[in-house]
Amino acid sequence: MGTAISIDLRDPEVEADVVETAFDWLREVDARFSTYQPQSEIRRLGRGELTVEECHPDVAEVLMLCEDLREETVGVFNAWRCRRDGRLDPSGVVKGWGVERAAGILERAGAQNFCINAGGDVVCRGEPEAGRAWRIGIRHPRAAGAVAAVLHGCDLAVATSGLYERGDHIVDARTGVPSRSLLSLTVAGPSLTMADAYATAGFAMGGAGVAWVAARPGYAPFAVTASERVQYSDAFADLLVGGNTIGSAPRGR
Numbered sequence: 001m002g003t004a005i006s007i008d009l010r011d012p013e014v015e016a017d018v019v020e021t022a023f024d025w026l027r028e029v030d031a032r033f034s035t036y037q038p039q040s041e042i043r044r045l046g047r048g049e050l051t052v053e054e055c056h057p058d059v060a061e062v063l064m065l066c067e068d069l070r071e072e073t074v075g076v077f078n079a080w081r082c083r084r085d086g087r088l089d090p091s092g093v094v095k096g097w098g099v100e101r102a103a104g105i106l107e108r109a110g111a112q113n114f115c116i117n118a119g120g121d122v123v124c125r126g127e128p129e130a131g132r133a134w135r136i137g138i139r140h141p142r143a144a145g146a147v148a149a150v151l152h153g154c155d156l157a158v159a160t161s162g163l164y165e166r167g168d169h170i171v172d173a174r175t176g177v178p179s180r181s182l183l184s185l186t187v188a189g190p191s192l193t194m195a196d197a198y199a200t201a202g203f204a205m206g207g208a209g210v211a212w213v214a215a216r217p218g219y220a221p222f223a224v225t226a227s228e229r230v231q232y233s234d235a236f237a238d239l240l241v242g243g244n245t246i247g248s249a250p251r252g253r
Contacts, residue, residue, distance in 0.1 A: 002036065003119030005099070009106065010113040010128055018109040022102040022116075029098035032056055035089050046088035062097060066090050069197050070173075073212075077201040078173035092170075095121055096159055096196025103192070121159040123192045135241060141183035141224050148184070148224055150241040157192035161185050161203040162224075172204045181206040182223050188239055189219035 005026055007019050034040040041059055044050045052060050066079040069092075079090040099118045103125065106114055113126030115134055124134040133152040140146040141162050151158060161170055162184030171178045185203040187195040198219055202209030210231050213221035220235035 003095075005116065005118045007102075007106075008115045008117075008128070009111060010126070011111050014106070014109055014111045018106060018111065021109075022105045025102050025105060026098055026118075029058075029094065029101075032058060033062065033090065033094045033098075035087065035091060042088060042090065062090050062093055065093050065097065065193070065197070069093065069201060073201045073205075075174045076172050076204050077197070081173040081176075082171060084171070084176060092161075092200035093193065093197050095119075096157070096192040096194070099123055100157070100192040121192060121196055123157045124153060125155055127154055138186050138222065139184075142228070148230070149186075149222060151188060151239040152241050153188070153239060155190070156188060156239070157190060157195045158186060158188045159192060159196040159199040160187075161199040170200060170203050179204050179206045179209075181226055182209070183226055183228070184224045185209060185213070186222040187213055187219055188222070188236060189216075195219065 007022060009019055031037065032040060033042045035042065037043065041050060041055045045052065045055055045059065052063065063079065066077070069077045077092060079092070080088055082092065083089050095118055099116055099121060100123060103116055103123045107125065111125070113128065115122060115124040115128070120139060122136050124136065128134055133154050134156070136151045136153065136156070136158050137147040138149045138151070138160060140148045182203055185199050187199040187202065189195045198213050198216055202213040202221060205212055207225070210221045210223045213219055214233040220233045220239065222230065222232040222236045224230055
């Protein structure tokens, strides 16, 4: 997936091999959906060497999610048109989907208190210790060692899309033009699959994406604009630790 993934498991009774099973699943997802490995199923599908029916059923599931998102965004998100080189790329859905499935592996094994962090896309369950919620920092898009905000939650998914890791790689698929009005867009909600997808699609929409995400039931946006203003919904404000965000940047609605 081109990123580091960590699992913080706080249930001592859960066997360590369960964590390894979750990592094995994530390696499987990477091998199947990688846009970097020439022989991954998604690359071979994109080159016409495989049909969807010849791929693992997970490929059809992910592509169906991508199609649903294409319709929901009226074409802003399109896994077949989101790259300048024209290659099939469902990455805007895959990471959140894969990590959420890894969380399910832990939960089915009895884990109730854990956090998975996949390059800043986070799913947390339960508590790190009795009476304390998980704290999730959102990276400042222009200062790698700083945070733009800190959230707290017990059963929460958080995903961020931005320019700071890979540059202008998120485009409006209808035009092929990258968004530059936002530096980052974070989405919090119940599902990491959808939070990841909404963060990607909303970022591609630019400033309009903040209101678009806020209109998705159960999901809350937090954006840092190109001028380093912050914009977030009331639902996101409820998740902020102490209501603090970067510097003294004014809040937008």
